[in-house]
Amino acid sequence: MFKQGCAILLRARIKALLLISAALAMLQAAGLARADEAAQSQSGAKPKVLRYAFRIAETGFDPAQISDLYSRIIAAGIFEAPLQFEYLARPVRLRAATADALPEVSADFKTLTFTIKPGIYFNDDPAFEGKKRELTAADYVYSLKRHFDPRWKSPNLYLFENARIPGLNELRREALKNKTAFDYKRPVAGLTALDRYRFQVRTEAGDPRFVNHFADPSTMGAVAHEVVERYGDKIMDHPVGTGAWALTEWRRSSRMVLEKNPNFRDLRYDEQPPADNARLVAQAAQLQGRKLPMLDRVEIAIIEENQPRWLSFLQREADMVEEVPAEYAPIAFPNNKLAPNLAKMGLQMVRYARADVAISYFNMEDPVVGGYTPNKIALRRAIALAIDVDKEIRLPRRGQAVPAQGPISPGVFGFEPTLKTTMSEHDIARAKALLDLYGYVDADGDGWRDQPDGSPLTIEYATEQDGEKRALAELWQKAMDSINVRIKFRHAKWPENLKASTAGKLMMWGVGWSAAAPDGDTFLALGYGPNKGQSNKARFDLPAYNALYEAQKKLPNGPERLELMTEAQKLLVAYMPIKLHVHRVYTDIAQPWVLGYGRNTFVRDFWKYIDIDPEVLDATK
Incomplete structure (x- = not known):
């Protein structure tokens, strides 16, 4: 019986070693190793790169067509809505993003008037024929209309359809009935560009919380009509927005690389974390006034299996592990506290209840x-x-x-x-x-x-x-x-x-x-x-x-x-x-060189608020 038990134990250990070897091979194939990083920034310093992995593959990046979380995360970094939720504020607060202030809202909540900041530009794209393309109010009118266009089969249509925006439901029904193209140029009473930078949305429902939809860039991110017209049914593959990031590499269900949008405006770090979070208070103070984004690049791999995703982080080949796999919770954070051996490594635990x-x-x-x-x-x-x-x-x-x-x-x-x-x-x-x-x-x-x-x-x-x-x-x-x-x-x-x-x-x-x-x-x-x-x-x-x-x-x-x-x-x-x-x-764990990392379940584009400390990174090699 003892020999039999030893044999079983030996086989189990061999199997575990084989699994680890296979996992490490997967990591290498996923391109996570820092040793391969050879690119240099314009200043001559090594680029600041954030590397981590999704556990579920993306579907694409068109705000009018996506509903899955992981595609939304990518889209939220590329596109911008008029509003946003503050990254670290508790309780959660709305603030302006591309708008110059919160919208004017009528007393009955039926009319919202937005004013967009001048001087915001889309990332460069062949669709613009070499010209810089400024964001205007008409872009938000167009982007909202796209959810009503039957061509795109928007999974987010209900967010706006139920608000009953006069003219849009009728325009959609007409396109469906006559099997004709959706008429974007036809004026509708409930959605109007008042001038170059102001647009107005009118609803019949009078929902006091309708304004929240304009803080989700993965749904209400501005899309330029020139880009949609150029790429047509391939628009899911060609996201072009005004956000901090541009998609520069995409291997479907495998790897995504985002780099700074060179046209991104001068936006400075000004986040106020909760006073009871000493780590974030100290790091936010260090980052105040810095130009966003502070990273140069974000590299995201798709690793569906938990073991290789976890190992990539422990081997310091990933800068963070989002949603630590539940099977590793007892060893990574027993009793929901960071394990002493991980704490000695300087790792940072961020625990939060996602809504x-x-x-x-x-x-x-x-x-x-x-x-x-x-x-x-x-x-x-x-x-x-x-x-x-x-x-x-x-x-x-x-x-x-x-x-x-x-x-x-x-x-x-x-x-x-x-x-x-x-x-x-x-x-x-x-x-x-x-x-x-x-x-x-x-x-x-x-x-x-x-x-x-x-x-x-x-x-x-x-x-x-x-x-x-x-x-x-x-x-x-x-x-x-x-x-x-x-x-x-x-x-x-x-x-x-x-x-x-x-x-x-x-x-x-x-x-x-x-x-x-x-x-x-x-x-x-x-x-x-x-x-x-x-x-x-x-x-x-x-x-x-x-x-x-x-x-x-x-x-x-x-x-x-x-x-x-x-x-x-x-x-x-x-x-x-x-x-x-x-x-x-959920519990995320970040490496010691990641600065400013917190979580707000309503802010998906967190990359632009965090930084990599090169001195701490170099000291760990």
Whole structure:
């Protein structure tokens, strides 16, 4: 027995060494090694380069076509919205970006008037035929209209469509009905360029929080019409904006390189971190007044597997690791504190709760799991009850999450800490009883439940092949086995699953949803009927829910709105179009030479606010 145990241990060690060797080879192929850096800046000093990795591949970089987080991060560095959220301020505050001040907002919240700063220029591109191209108000009018153009199939249309901007919905319907090109030149009453630098947006909804959409550069970033006209359907590959960064290299699903936009205006560091964060207070003081961006280049690799991504950081071949893989949490930050050996290396831990929710949705139009009849609701509720969220948090997520009672996450308006629902309950007996009661029984004696009409019951769950998703799939398999429900998994790359999901072709999919502004409306939008195929991947469409969603949207923040939002959350729990799993807590770790690194879940373009200290970097070699 002892010899057998030793043999098993030896095989395990050999396997671990082989995995590490393979991981290191992957790192080399990904081009992360600093030894290959030979380029020199104009001053003769070595360029300041930030290197790190995404765990999920991008889809492209056109604000009118993207909805996934990682594409949004890249787009947010390239494009600029009129407004932005302050990087380090707590509580979160809006401020001007390309606008010269916050917009004029009418008392009924129906009219917003923006004034754009003169002298802001797009990055150079052949589309401009050698001329410097200034940002104007007309560019924001054009960029907003693009979300209504059926050609681009904008997944963010709902953000503006629901505001009811007079003339835009009609223009879209006309293009769809007549199958003609969207008429950008036709004036519309609700969206007007008043002059070269001023534009006005009018809505019928009067949403007090509509202004927040103009702080998201990955949605409302200014795109020049010349660029769209030049590249057409290839516009996802050719992002040209006024932001701090320009995409200079892109190997799809492998590597992205961004360099300083030479036309970026003179913008200076002026961030005010929370007084209780001594590290950031000291570093922000050191950076005050510096011209942005302070880095020369950002290099991002796509490394889907956790081990090589983590090893690249430990080998000092990456400057930071974003979202430390949960499996390494116990050794990297036991009890949520940076491990002593990592602290001695001077590493910096940034822990934050992203405003997000991890979900598994049911396609409500699917003949097996969809529908609003009691038996279909019972099936979805039984499946949800079989999922052990506590085990999910304890094992694959390693304690880096909290159970979700409703879709609205902590950190945004609408989150109700006292809300307790059945969403986080795990009860196999009740799940089986529900299935028995509504006729999901083993009709043919093969040990698996069938549908009430006697046909086989099989659910199909879409997922990806990275380590965390495999661990979550194992929990799903065990949960469905426990209630005698067949499950099969549909494996694909994340961008492929996103495309199929948008088209309504997935029965179920596990995915995350994050907020771009500190408000719970974006989470309730997951179930709003008119948002089908956009935020509403479940394609849920319940009149009672839609009415609550529309009513809360019109109200200012306060008890009345909070009550409506809570009632809407309860309807989602009752009908179960979405199994809400957890709200995740993230931990990033940065090398000691990274200065000014903090996190604001509503600021994706953080690169321009951080710096590399060359003296500290050189001292570690």
